[in-house]
Amino acid sequence: MSKLALVTGSSGGIGQSISEKLAESGFDLLLHYNANKQAAVSLSEKLADTYGVHTEIIQGDLSAPDGVQAVSASIGGRALDAVVLNSGQSFHGLVTDMSDEAVQDMVQLHVSSPFLLTRNLLPAMLLKKAGAIVAISSIWGETGASCEVLYSMTKGAQNLFVKALAKELAPSGIRVNAVSPGAVKTKMMGAFSQEEEEMIAEDIPMGRLAAPEEVADAVLFLLSEKASYITGQILSVNGGWHC
Template sequence: MTGASRGIGRAVALELAAAGAAVVVGYHRQREQAEAVAAAIRAAGGAAEPLQVDVRDPAACEAAVSGTVDRFGRIDILVNNAGTALEKLLVDTTPAEWNDLVAVHLTGMYACTRAALPHMLSRRYGRIITISSIWGITGAAGEVAYSAVKAGQNGFTRALAQEVGPFGVTVNAVAPGAIDTEMNSFLQGEELREWLSRVPVGRLGTPEEVAALVRFLAGPQAGFITGQVISPNGGVVV
């Protein structure tokens, strides 16, 4: 999986390992954190390897998938979680910032999925899960660029599910609301109180709650669920 060194990605890596999966802990810059995640999995009796990959580079994604298959023999589950945030008005968003968001969220998802799919299709089994965002469903003022790439991930999910469903591969997106992670640490004070006033359960979600949903979607019991964008968000109407 990509983006597995911290936050939701870390929780998903640990959850999938607890379910018996051998996990490739993909990271870009957070080497020590990724190594710590892999070490925690191995300490619990699981199998894990940290792997540096820049998802903006399709060749790097190809190499990562090839290395995974060489190491573990096959790839059953792909979790596209690599991401960056951008909280800016559209008029203040530079072309470089826009292009980087597209490269990480859309090109990265495309490249990793394209590399993994042949291995899944040949075995007629696979699970592709992308971590999107509630903003990809509702949009958010001040996060137009981020909302746009997340909406793109949702559209990719729905379309690809139709292509590969006949071959035993499911494709779903998990679109969390506000989760208590470093990425959402900007939610403080009045802004946090305003957001929580819109959340029926009255709190932020946890990475572990998102990971539990990913674990279900990644398992054989979720074979009839595909093309869905599921939003664990505490009851926010979307």
């Protein structure tokens, strides 16, 4: 019987790579997106055609208070074997440059929505006493970053959410971990110029940015039986940057 996984933010660079790795491993997929419907549809069709898995796209704005309700309603009471909390966006600028609305949206997207969505999905998983949850955090949630203070704060909150939830769910056979990438070659790096990106790469001991597939491999490992005794961990995938 096929396993079922949810990937939030599946239309982004990291989300697409995670979804493909899961499909390659035989997972049926619920592919969540917010605004980029065409990317989600294309991904869904590609994975179904290439790997023969069942795919379904789910829309919901997880930066809005009603987004969790929309996504939860689409999932219904289905018991998931894997949940990847990947939706996210960054804000580059000074604390004093952020509007109240931007602050609320970022906290909703990275903290409130992952918490509430997970809460809604857990009853069916608890009945099975099985499953794994992986959140996509960030290096800045571990070390903090100037000009990304709010993003750092919300990702730090995600890390503690993972550690606390892992302790609560371990007796029920559900594992909870996070992958914490450094700089990854995705559209999120579009805020930086080519020169700035090269400077970042020079500062990374391995001398380059991560490929989305490298983050996806870490996620797949944490969801697999090879990580059956690993829970409550923040797995850094950063090329030695800021270690």
